[in-house]
Amino acid sequence: MTNHHQSTRGEPRVALVTCDRLADLDPDDRLVLAPLAARGVTAEVAVWDDPRVDWAGYDLVVLRSPWDYALRRDEFVAWAQTVPALVNPADVVRWNTDKRYLGELSAAGVPVVPTSWVAPGESWRPPADSGEYVIKPAVSAGSQDTGRYDLADPEHRELAAAHVRRLSDAGRLTMVQPYLDAVDSDGETALLFLAGPQGLAFSHAIRKGAMLDGPDLGVEGLYKPEEISARTAGGEQLAVAERVLAEVPGGPERLLYARVDLIPGPDGAPVLVELELTEPSLFLGYADGAAERLADAVLTHLARRRP
Structure with a gap:
């Protein structure tokens, strides 16, 4: 699956980080492989807790689907701190993997679902x-x-x-x-941002239908099938997303990607449900050119790291 040896062609090497159960990446993430190859980037899939991986051998390490970290967060954060060239950065991972960040954003004046x-x-x-x-x-x-x-x-x-x-x-x-009723009628709007020459830039948006259908019973819970569709982001949603991103520790310009999930509040104005900076689905397959924009974002970060 993964070649951990230095490329002999001189191409930049990028690790796409996943977990054991997605050892070939999530299908949506695989959409970026061809655009990266077309840009001369050698992309390799690597499992975050595989002790055989030499993370220092990569020019960039991109978190994608390490979705088994939740019950091992301390271990995951400690691992992130050891990885050179990690995006998003390890301090952002530490901050973003504990949803108490919502309290910090609320205190900063960002409209957040009351928690x-x-x-x-x-x-x-x-x-x-x-x-x-x-x-x-x-x-x-x-x-x-x-x-x-x-x-x-x-x-x-x-x-x-x-x-x-x-x-x-x-x-x-x-x-x-x-529980905000608008989830059932309007759904969530996920706004996707990717790095560009001028910093983090809006790429595309999708609609996510309601998933929660009842109590969690301690095993699997009850979830509806995920319903995803393309969506056009409104000006008010974009403005809230920009307010959210402005509060990211260290500034949004360090990020490779960001996903801002919004729902209409009781008054119809968008409120933040979640800010995904660690391992978000990017829904590349729902917007023309999104996979290419992610590949370009990777190139942007590689260029920043050149001596």
Whole structure:
């Protein structure tokens, strides 16, 4: 799968980082392989926790699908700190893999889905109102360990409390957020940004349909099939995304990519659900030229690292 020896052709070598269960990359990520090759870049797939990989032998190490890190975050962050030429950078990985960054962004004035936090060992009772809520761990990938609860339903109230206890017993910080009805009608808008000569630039947007269909039962949870389609980003969404990215530690100009996930809030204005800077799906197959733009972003970062 992966050749860990220095290229004899003098081409820059780039590692695309994944996990064991996606040893050939996610299909969407594979779309960038041909554009990279066309630009004279040797791209190799590497599993982040494979001890045989010589990370220092690469000109750039690009995080793509290391989606098994959530239960091993400390190990993953420590690994990231040892990797030269990592993008996005290790300090961004540390900050972005714990969703407490949402609190920091909210304090900075960014519109964020209201979030409360339950520390391990802390007692918690479901809110008295009868709305719907989402419960999930502060460190997670995808929709793992995430559930949706209608607190008007007594059974859901019990399941919500059990979900928090389960996360607490595992030593995990819990997030509790109101479920925004616009997820069901409008869906999420994911805005994708890629590095360019003038810094991080908007590339494309997609719509994600609602996935959460009920409580997390401690095994797989209940999720709808993921529905993805192309979407045109509005001016208000782009403005919020720019506000979000301006608050990234160290500045957005260091990033290779960013994904800003927005949902209309109760008043219809976009609010941030998640900022993906570590291993986001980039949905390259949903926009003409997106894979080529990612390949160009890689070239931009390679050029910055030339002596």
